[in-house]
Structure formats: C-alpha cells, structure tokens
Amino acid sequence: MKKRIIVLTACMMTGLVLSGCSGEEGQNDDQASDDNVEETVAAEESSSDPKEDGEENSSSSTEEAHAEEAASDSSSNSIDTYLQENYKVDQAHYETDVWESDSGVTNLTVNLMPDTEAYSQEMDKKFQNGQSEVEEDIESLFDVAARIMKELPEEKGRVDSVNWVSYDGESTVTLIQDYEHSEKPAGDDALSKYSDEQIEYARVWLQLGPNQDIDELNVRTIPAGEKLNPDDETSAVYPEDVIQLAGSRLVDGSVTYSGNGDGTVNVYNVPLRWDGKYPAGKAFYNEIIESTKLVPVETAEDEEVIRLIQLQKIQ
Structure with a gap:
C-alpha cells in the first residue's frame, strides 16, 4: 500500500514538472510574439511615406522662398528709407526694386x-x-538722380537706373541709367536680342517722331564738324556726333539728336530738307545749336519698340 502511494506521488510530481515546463514555453512564445509586434510597429514608424517627404520638401522650399522674398522686401525698405532721408524730393517717395544679376551683383532700380x-x-x-x-x-x-548714381554707398548695391514713374504706373521716364555696367534681371527679355542703339532709335521715334504711321525708319549718323545745312556756306557745324531719324517720305518728318548715354537726348531743331533763302548767316545756325533741348526718353511698350526696330534701315 505504501508503494502505490509513493508511485502516485512520483507521478504527480512528474506531472507538475511537465506542467511547469509547458508554462514556461508558453510564456516564452508569448514574449516572442510581443517582441515581433513591437519590431513591426517600430519598422512601420521608421519607414517614411514618400508623399509626406514630398510635402515636407515642398513646404521647406516654400518657406525658403518666403524668407528670400521677405529679405528682399526688407532690403528695399531699408534703401527706400535711406534715399528718403538723404535725397528727399517734395511730394514724392522712393520705391526700389532690388534684384540680383546672373553675375551675382546686387542691382537697384x-x-x-x-x-x-x-x-x-x-x-x-x-x-x-x-x-x-x-x-x-x-x-x-x-540732379537728384545723378547724385544717387554717384554717391550711393557700394554696400547698398549698384544703382542700375533712377526713374520717374507716374502715379498710375503707366508712364516711366529714365532720369539716369548706368548703361556701361547695366545688367538686366535674369529671365526672358523681349528686347535682349537687340542692341542698345536699335532700342534707342525706336524709343526716340516713338516719343518724338512726327508721324508714327511709317513704312521704314531710316537712321543716319552725322559726324561732329559737319554743317547743319550742307548747302549754306555760312552754316555752323554740329559740335558732336548726331543721329538723324526719318521716314521714307518728307511728310514723315525727322528727328535729329545726340544721345547722352543716361536715358536722355539732346534734340536739334533742324529740318530734313532746308528751304529758304541762303546764306542765312552764322547767327541763325548758332541759335539753333544753342536752343538744343534736353529730353528724357520714355521706355515705351516692348511690342512697339520691336515694331520700329524691324522697320529700321541703318545707313
């Protein structure tokens, strides 16, 4: 009887041991499963969504663009304040465009x-x-424009031009421009393929030409020292090289001028063909030279400028 009890007890102990082992294995399996879930979640969290990355990059680019625009506005405001304090013009104010050329130079309009x-x-x-x-x-x-061009400190930028702009923004007169070092803003420019001279001829005729309905624009250079009236021995001579613009017909009229390289021209009141009694005398011609007018040339619309350029015949 005692032997049976011992055997049963041993069996029970063996069962307990087996049960304990089975429990530990179950716990290990559960722990492994939990670890796998955590690793999967971590992997999902660490993997980035391409769309979200794109949105973040786009947002970053937008923020950079806004920052650059804000910096440009701040620079413009600072320059405008400086100009207003040092070059004040009654009943007017400054609005400066700050832009960087392809060469990296900061330019001011x-x-x-x-x-x-x-x-x-x-x-x-x-x-x-x-x-x-x-x-x-x-x-x-x-005078103010010339002072700004000459005196503005270099650290504020290079003055490309100083302009008078009408209240409605429809009319612009260039008071002075640094043609020698002028660099146009990066980007498409309808006039970029034409020379400064071609553009000047067109703008001068658009503003001063007696007849705009012409079929050709003849351009003739008259050197300094040539007589105003070749047919009059008493005629005075041109003190500088001049340009004479004319249509193909007498009715189209003409414009005779010299350029100053700063957006202005000196206009001579001479006809395309001289009529009258000669000799007229030196005093007559000297008065014409002394009455030469300084005229600021307006920029005009690009389309109109190009139309006149295409009609030009340079002699």
Whole structure:
C-alpha cells in the first residue's frame, strides 16, 4: 500500500514538472510574439511615406522662398528709407526694386513715385514741355538722380537706373541709367536680342517722331564738324556726333539728336530738307545749336519698340 502511494506521488510530481515546463514555453512564445509586434510597429514608424517627404520638401522650399522674398522686401525698405532721408524730393517717395544679376551683383532700380495723382499729372505735363522749355522741377529731378548714381554707398548695391514713374504706373521716364555696367534681371527679355542703339532709335521715334504711321525708319549718323545745312556756306557745324531719324517720305518728318548715354537726348531743331533763302548767316545756325533741348526718353511698350526696330534701315 505504501508503494502505490509513493508511485502516485512520483507521478504527480512528474506531472507538475511537465506542467511547469509547458508554462514556461508558453510564456516564452508569448514574449516572442510581443517582441515581433513591437519590431513591426517600430519598422512601420521608421519607414517614411514618400508623399509626406514630398510635402515636407515642398513646404521647406516654400518657406525658403518666403524668407528670400521677405529679405528682399526688407532690403528695399531699408534703401527706400535711406534715399528718403538723404535725397528727399517734395511730394514724392522712393520705391526700389532690388534684384540680383546672373553675375551675382546686387542691382537697384530706383523708382521715384509721386504721392498724389494731381502732382503726377503736373509733372507729366512738365516732362512734355521739356521739349520746348526748361522746367526747373525737371532739372532738379535729373540732379537728384545723378547724385544717387554717384554717391550711393557700394554696400547698398549698384544703382542700375533712377526713374520717374507716374502715379498710375503707366508712364516711366529714365532720369539716369548706368548703361556701361547695366545688367538686366535674369529671365526672358523681349528686347535682349537687340542692341542698345536699335532700342534707342525706336524709343526716340516713338516719343518724338512726327508721324508714327511709317513704312521704314531710316537712321543716319552725322559726324561732329559737319554743317547743319550742307548747302549754306555760312552754316555752323554740329559740335558732336548726331543721329538723324526719318521716314521714307518728307511728310514723315525727322528727328535729329545726340544721345547722352543716361536715358536722355539732346534734340536739334533742324529740318530734313532746308528751304529758304541762303546764306542765312552764322547767327541763325548758332541759335539753333544753342536752343538744343534736353529730353528724357520714355521706355515705351516692348511690342512697339520691336515694331520700329524691324522697320529700321541703318545707313
């Protein structure tokens, strides 16, 4: 009887041992399963969504663009304040465009803007009258523009041009421009394939040409020292090289001028064909030279400039 009890007890102990082993294996399996789940979740979290990456990159690029724009606006405001303090013009203010050329140079396009529409209209009339009489206000603007071009500190940028812009933004008069070092902003430019001379001829005719309905624009260079009137022995001579623009017909008229390289021209009041009694005398011709008018040339629309360029015949 005792033996049976011992055997049963042993069997029970053996069963307990087996049961304990089985329990440990189950716990190990559960732990492994949990570890696998955690690794899967971690892997999913660490893997990036391409779409999200693209959105992040796009957002970063947008932020950089906004930062650059803000920096440019800040620079413009700083320059405008400096100009207003040092080159104040009554009833007008400055709005400067800051841009970087392909060579990495910071350029400034300084625009002088009237404060009111009434003052803008008043000045526009004076610019137009500048062809026939000297306007003190206009001369003052040219002086201010020249000072800005000459005196503005280099660390603020290179002044490409100083312009008078009408209140409505429809009219622009270049007061002075650094043609020698001028660098146009990067990007497409309809006039970039044409020379400065071709553009100047077209703009001068668009502004001063008596007849805009022409079929060709003849361009002739008259050297300094040549007589104003070749048929009059008493004629004075041109003190500088001049350009004579004319249509193909007498009715088209002509414009004779010399360029100053700063957006202005000196206009000579001479006809395409001289009629009258000669000799007229030196005093007559000297008066023509002394009455030469300084005229700022407007930029005009690119399409109109190109149209006139295509009609040019340079002699």
